[in-house]
Amino acid sequence: MSTMTVEVKAAVNNTLNAEVRQNPLSSAQITDYDHRQTVGKITVDHPKMTCRNVNVYYGEKHAIRQVSLDIGANEVIAFIGPSGCGKSTVLRCLNRMNDTIPICRVAGEIRLDQDDIYDKSIDVVQLRARVGMVFQKPNPFPKSIYENVAYGPRIHGMVDGKAEMDELVRASLERAGLLKEVENRLNEPGTSLSGGQQQRLCIARAIAVNPEVILMDEPCSALDPIATAKIEELIDELRENYTIVIVTHSMQQAARVSQRTAYFHLGDLIEIGETDQIFTNPKHKLTEDYITGRFG
């Protein structure tokens, strides 16, 4: 098993530098690793966000190549792929969290509705209020549960008065399915909660500012299966009101929560499509290898 993984990776590495983009093949013909043209339909009918020819560079390193995809309104789209494939990088482009990395450069076009989010006229503060984020490791602020949720609305000046804030905090916790568990201890530190509760607190914090899109970067990787199940249930409920992009290492999770799935490999978007199709009938050899557990 392990030798096979090594061979596959070696083969991929050997072909990495070859320029093979000029030779688009129809999806039925794809059999080898050379081809890195995205397979599958990248567009949707009602896109919330659109990425076109996105390239990301870390200094000299070309980390993401020519990624184009649509994120549909009120859908859950899962980004999967082996470690280092760039799925988190693409995710972090969507709310410009990559701006915090000095050597990181993003080229291409990403639109939220009609707004080019890398345009000078778009303020990153406004963007991040519209595109919320939940991180891999639960990272509540070392403040009270109440303050954690109230933080976003407070800095954006979204509410007037304490009563309105109380209501918003409770509503957000309710929607994150956390209210019952923490109702009587809103003033205790957020860090005193269990890992799963902390992550739901982070989700409550993100939805308190009522974003349009929520980005989730492996939100369950630090959680046990029970907490994971709760989060997945929550994602399913949140889909009614929000567009959700989730990066996950667990293919079962991707299969359970998402409607569409994008498979990334070494900086390329290899395949994108309906989740059912990706997991039952992958069109690209790399995707098939990955989901059948041959590497990654």
Place this chain on the structure above:
Amino acid sequence: MNKSTPPAPTRDIKVIVNAGLQRRHAAERRFRAYGLLAVTLGLAFVVLMFANIIGKGYPAFWQTYIELPVTFDPAVIDPEGHRDPKALENADYAVLVRASLRKLFPQVEGRRDLRELYQLVSSNAPFRLRSEVLNNPALIGAEQPIWVLASANVDTFVKGNIDRTLDESLRPLKDQEIVWIDQLQASGQINQRFNTILFSNGDSREPEQAGIRGALMGSFYTLLVTFLLTFPIGVATAVYLEEFAPKNRWTDIIEVNINNLAAVPSIVFGLLGLAVFINFFGLPRSAPLVGGLVLSLMTLPVIIIAGRAALTSVPPSIREAALGMGASKLQMVGHHVLPLAMPGMLTGSIIGMARALGESAPLLMIGMVAFIVDIPKGLMDPATVLPVQIYLWADLPERAFVERTSAAIMVLLAFMIVMNGLAIILRKRFERRW
């Protein structure tokens, strides 16, 4: 057996390892022994130092007093009889002190012997009488025993630090003075009390009247200036350099220079202060304001370095959480990063301040080394600081100043221990809550 198989090495390995094992363990034991020895030696010297300082310094916390049977003669104090406060203030109380000493020892005659007799009490005894009279004018005409400060030599003798078996010419007290002191002790007219003068007086030429109040207030004002300048500037600098400044060659140069500044000999900062603050800006010499400015220059790098270290230790997840919520960079720093870094910054600041408290060299350069009797009342008054006061007293030959030097060192060390203790408590109390 197949020839090509390499010889099984297992048994050999065991033997080889065992052979070297003893040597390895011995090396480890030796290293531990060195460490233990070094720690023991260090502790022994610390104990020795403290024993020496405390042994020398603790008598300074006690002070000898002599009871004088004072007759408050109206003819001396208030010859006019008006009880005019001005007249009472200007009366010659030294006459009364001398008269009461003569009354104690009527057998003493002759100018020289009398002069020695008068030197039993401190030169501030007349002031003591004056304040008694001003507080209670009804005393005039009465006879009242009053405890006055003994002179430094008497004090030293009573504390057992003058050897009476020495030849008369080798000790500061004459034989007959010792006889008088013995007499006073026998009649219970000499006693020792807690030395409040040490904490309430400024410097003085007379050791029994010298105190550290002036130096303490000088240190307080100097450190106040230092803290008010360094803490906000240091924190802001650390935040700017760590969170906002672009990472390029210029900021690298600045960083290297800040690190180097922390290692510049402190007297250089004193020279800088003399040249810039006093000569160029014309600020007064010996002023706590200038002292504070100079110590600020010295302390700033320490606080900046500690502040940056505290900022880097805040986990990136907190920053991402804040940025992800749409906080601006300043909001991220102000709401989340700075509160978490604050204990570390405070610790660094307190340690920097403790260093500033113990600094004397740069202050010598800006004239805070003067003999100043008055207790400074503000930032512009001439002042000195505790370490400089220690330095000044250490230069003086009187035994009474030796013990005051040690007492001042004890006070300084107490402040140092309190400040460092505070830093440790802060660190423990707020350590990593995430």
